[in-house]
Amino acid sequence: MNFRTIPVFVLAAGVATFALAASRDSIDNIGETRLKGPLGERLDRMIERHVLGTDPNYITAPFMEKTETKGWWQTEFWGKWMHSAIPYSHYAPSDRMYNAIETGIGRILESQEPSGYIGNYPDELRCGEGWDVWGMKYTLMGLLHDYDNEQRGGFVSRMNVPLDAAKKLCDYVIAEIGPNGRRGRELWQTGNWSGYASSSILEPVVWLYRRTNEKKYLDFADYIVKGMTEPEKGPRLLDLALKGVSVADRNGYGNKPDAHGGYVMKHNRSKAYEMMSCYQGILDYVEAKSAELKVESGELRDLRKAAIMTAEDIVKEEINLETCVTTTWMRFCEKLLEVTDDPKWADELEKTFYNAYLAAMKMDGSEFAGYTPLSGNRWHGQHHCYMHTDCCTANGPRGFLCFLKELCRNDGKTATFNFYASALVKGFDMYSLYPRANYARIVCA
Ligand SMILES: [Zn+2]
Incomplete structure (x- = not known):
């Protein structure tokens, strides 16, 4: 694409008012959107083939079996799936989605140990x-x-059971690798x-703190x-950024830039997915x-900067162009748009989404390629x-939600459309052939 999408402002007189979504990883309003046309x-195909096509018994099996010895990441798949399954259960509600969520959460809760641990590693690892x-x-x-x-x-009623399980799990992490933790190492020294x-x-x-208001979780976030x-x-993540050290050059600070293999995996700082995930947390x-402080201190301003x-x-x-990075970058842009209100982040999100x-998404939506090079081969999911x-493949579905969530913002007085697409969204009916045509017709639905 070689043109910038300018947000279109539409006076929303006579249109029902909507509250702005809370500024957290919210699923608000996803149910008020229906994307049409080729997108x-x-x-729809992705939800059917990928999100509904994922077997919750399969992705939660590692938590029940607890056989990890190689330091792998089998326990990321259920959480990633929930990251999209819950919002899509509002976008396209169905009994199948409901049952899959129920099955998965039931097994995760069942797998929690008295210590609070949920995972598949043996205690010593x-x-x-x-x-x-x-x-x-x-x-x-x-x-x-x-x-x-x-x-x-x-559509279920477990009261605070998942919140209590999250608290117990977080308490476990604090006890093990929080301040003066049982393991004798700090959190950043792991992984x-x-x-x-x-x-x-x-x-x-931070999400947990916001939902419980318990200071110990904010203290842990400080740590x-x-x-x-x-x-x-x-x-x-602070000093190198403020010094203007480019993300690709950050490995040279304190580590050997020419190191390779295991050393790089352990010590390198040029890792887009994980680095951006940290900044996402920093903005939250x-x-x-x-x-909490009722003011943004200089230290907090620096972190945001x-x-x-x-x-x-x-x-x-x-x-x-790696799908974990693509999805994380889109989430990061979504957050930056919320924090700064600068439409350039909507443009970046859009560019990444369309390109x-x-x-990376297979035409039938069932999986995502890892790397999508500008020439050569594009591989199936691995x-x-x-x-x-x-x-x-596990991160992929969350990316589409960034597009859906930022398609339209409506604060009750003004609606801002960040992208053009054929969709019913928050009281509007938008028709567009974008990116074939650079305009859209928007009417109050
Ligand atoms: Zn990946």
């Missing part, structure tokens, strides 16, 4: 190398999506990529942010902490961790 057909903390991050997200669904009158992967647990920890920003060998943290500067550097230097995202799924 709508692709989305927990909260250390590999992807255990990362898996717990996605499990926390899955539990909190289920809790949110309950709160907005979803891969200089602590990026584990540190990205910040995002659901995670400290680990992300202060240790010389840690993620250093800045909001939550500012609300570091996230924005990093995003601008990504636009300027390189956008990696990288749709190109098999990760000895399973019939992979990181990118």
Whole structure:
């Protein structure tokens, strides 16, 4: 695409008023949107073949079997699935979706140990190398999506069971690798990529704080942010960003830029998916902490600036065409749009959606390619961790939600359309042949 989509402002006189979605990973209003035309057909196919096509027994089996010894990431798949299954259960409600969510959450809750742990690592390998903390991050997200669904009158009634399970799981992480934790190491020292992967647990920890208002979770978030920003060998997400060090050059600080293999996996800082996931959590943290302090301190302003500067550097230097990165980048843009209200982030989201995202999705919607190179071969989804799924295929469905969520904003006085598409959305009926034609007809439905 070679033109910029200018948001169209429509006076909404006479139109029913809508409250703005809460500024958290909200599924509000997804049920008020219906995408039509070729995009709508692709989305419908993806929901049918991919989201509904995922067997909840299969992706929760690792939690029941607990056989991990290789440091793999089998426990990310259920949480990622919930990240899209819950919102799509509002977009396209069905008994099948309901039953799949119920089956999955039932097994996850059943698998929780008295210690609070939910995962598949043996005790001696927990909260250390590999992807255990990362898996717990996605499990926390899955539990909190289920809790949110309950709160907005979803279709089941478990009261606070998923929230209590999330609290117990987070308490476990705090006890093991929080301040003076039982394992004798800090959270950022676990997992891969200089602590990026584990540190990205910040995002659901902030979600948990917002849903419980329990100070211990905000204190834990403070501790995670400290680990992300202060240790010389840690993620250093603040100082390197404020110094203007490009994302691709950050490995040179404190690590060997020419190192390879296991060393790179452990210590490199040039890892787009995990790095952006950390900044996503930082933006949530800045909001939550500012609300708590009733003011945005200089320290919080710097953190927000570091996230924005990093995003601008990504636009300027390189956008990696890997589906985990694509989806995470779209989520990051969605958050940046919320935080800054700058339409340039809607443009970035749109560019990535039409080019990288749709190109990575198989025509029948059943899976996503990992890498989508500009020439050469595009591969089918892969098999990760000895399973019939992979990181990118699991992340894929969440990306479409970024497009749906930002399609139209309506604060009751003004509606802002960030993209053109044929859709019924929040009281409007939009017709467009975009990107074949650069205009849209919008009428009050
Ligand atoms: Zn991936």
